[in-house]
Amino acid sequence: MPKLLSILAPLLAACAAVAATEPAASPSKPMSNAPKLEKATYGAGCFWGVEYQYAKIPGVISAVSGYAGGKIDNPTYEDVCSHTSGHAEVIEVTFDPAKVSFKTLTEYFFRMHNPTQVDRQGPDRGDQYRSVIFTHSAEQKQIAESIKNALTAAKVYDQPIATKIQDAPKFWRAEEYHQRHYQLRGTKPYCHLVPFAEEK
Numbered sequence: 001m002p003k004l005l006s007i008l009a010p011l012l013a014a015c016a017a018v019a020a021t022e023p024a025a026s027p028s029k030p031m032s033n034a035p036k037l038e039k040a041t042y043g044a045g046c047f048w049g050v051e052y053q054y055a056k057i058p059g060v061i062s063a064v065s066g067y068a069g070g071k072i073d074n075p076t077y078e079d080v081c082s083h084t085s086g087h088a089e090v091i092e093v094t095f096d097p098a099k100v101s102f103k104t105l106t107e108y109f110f111r112m113h114n115p116t117q118v119d120r121q122g123p124d125r126g127d128q129y130r131s132v133i134f135t136h137s138a139e140q141k142q143i144a145e146s147i148k149n150a151l152t153a154a155k156v157y158d159q160p161i162a163t164k165i166q167d168a169p170k171f172w173r174a175e176e177y178h179q180r181h182y183q184l185r186g187t188k189p190y191c192h193l194v195p196f197a198e199e200k
Contacts, residue, residue, distance in 0.1 A: 035096045037061060040105050041068060041134035041168050043088040044113035045121025048181040049189030051091045053112055055180075059100030064092045065174040065181075068134055075172055080128045089128045092171045103143050106133065110151060112192045116159035122191040131161075134168035141165060 044050045047065040054063040067075045070087030079085040093105065109115075119127045135141040144165045152161055182189055 035098055037094050038097050038102065039136050039168075040093045040095065040102055040140070041090050041136070041171060042093065042105075042109050043068070043090040043130060043132040043134070044109060044115075045089070045129045045131075045191055046124050046189075047089040047091050047174065047178065049192035050089075050112075051180070052182045052189050053192045054091060054093050054105070054108075055183070057095075057100060057105070057108070059096050059098075060105075061094040061096060063094075065178045066090055066092055067128075067172045067174060068092075068169050069132065069166070073170075073172075077175055077178070081126070083126055083128070087128060087172070088130050088132050089174075090132070090134065090171070092173075102140055103147070106144050106147050109133065110147065110161075110163070114157075115161045115163045116157045118162045124191075131163040133163060133165045135165060136168045141167070 042050060042054075051063045051065045054060055066089075067080055067085075067087035068090045070080070070085040072079065072085050072087075075085045075087050080087045080089065095102075095105065113121055113131065115131045117131065119125065119130050121129045121131070133144045135144055148161055148163060148165065151157070
């Protein structure tokens with residue numbers, strides 16, 4: 001042991017001398033308190049009304065109208081309405097999961113439109129109005145399917161639920177005149193009128 005100490009002593013002294021001459025390390029920057037945001041994508045008929053309703057939910061950072069699930073890139077509204085592009089009118093929701101959960105947003109999805117209607121919603125008809133949930137993770141898919149199965153088992157609706165649950169494809173933002181349609185015009189949607197109930 002004395003021999004080992006005699007060998008290490010000069011090394012320890014040298015390290016101490018270097019440490020004494022080096023500038024003190026700057027304090028580490030505090031970690032950002034920015035919330036970790038998530039995305040959810042829903043198609044429930046005309047995106048004007050869906051966006052209007054979701055934008056009001058506490059914890060939702062943004063709700064953007066757009067297109068998803070089709071076979072062409074950069075679709076226009078005319079492409080989608082032609083029933084040849086295969087896209088659905090959807091909204092992409094960015095939300096803070098610390099304030100509102102994907103489960104709550106998806107339960108609201110099933111309440112705020114009629115999920116038994118096929119390729120339509122109210123007076124609007126066409127495949128772009130189909131009921132669909134595009135999931136962004138395996139967890140989202142499991143939650144969405146669990147809610148759909150529970151509603152089916154409880155026989156909440158007289159007809160089968162037509163909502164498709166699929167992996168999220170690329171989202172294409174709709175033209176600017178579609179964004180915040182009702183908010184900017186001071187009007188309210190003719191569908192999607194169920195008020196949001198905050199998560200308990």
